[in-house]
Ligand code: ADP
């Protein structure tokens with residue numbers, strides 16, 4: 096397997112954009128719009144998400160919805176495994192796509208682990224546990240959609256028929272803080288763009304497009 100350059104910047108490789116944010120921040124809405132815009136520009140994108148729909152991701156979904164109970168450390172470790180499979184899977188792994196020149200947009204990547212799991216355990220542990228993934232592929236850019244937890248909660252209440260394990264306001268407030276702590280901690284290694292998510296869908300989409308254009 097070929098490892099990919101830091102912040103994968105080789106000319107013939109596809110770019111890799113990770114979307115991050117608290118639950119309900121608007122990631123999937125914006126990925127759909129960016130994907131369409133890319134298509135209009137003639138750039139074919141592969142869109143994907145974590146947790147994935149692999150057997151590893153399915154286990155995570157069963158924990159998130161309370162069907163399986165386990166310790167938070169086990170959840171963090173399952174995300175590590177799901178992420179590695181997401182990168183390395185022979186059938187639709189991200190590494191192969193990037194090496195073939197495909198642009199990949201993912202709804203969540205390792206910053207989600209750094210932010211969500213460090214509420215209950217040391218962030219350094221989570222970063223170390225994800226060291227294989229960051230060693231294999233860093234995003235060309237991480238786009239953090241920064242939405243106020245109250246606004247995100249209102250959006251979740253309107254759009255979901257059930258609440259998952261982490262969709263509580265007090266938790267989202269902490270997760271948002273942890274994201275910023277992780278960005279600060281890794282500012283020498285990671286390229287992160289923070290986008291104000293408290294605006295209309297269109298305003299956010301235009302802002303993202305202005306920022307992403309430069310990487311194409
Ligand atoms: P995420 O993927 O981050 O959980 P979604 O994109 O699914 O968030 O958005 C959650 C809900 O909020 C959806 O119903 C979506 O239509 C709505 N939504 C997304 N962005 C905005 C926005 N800027 N203003 C108002 N509602 C939004």
Ligand code: TYD
Nearest residue numbers: 117118119145146174203204207208211261
């Ligand atoms: P999902 O329903 O896909 O969320 P959303 O549409 O809000 O992005 O559920 C993903 C949940 O998993 C979300 O609460 C964040 C959490 N998560 C982690 O705790 N660790 C991780 O590494 C990842 C990728 C997600």
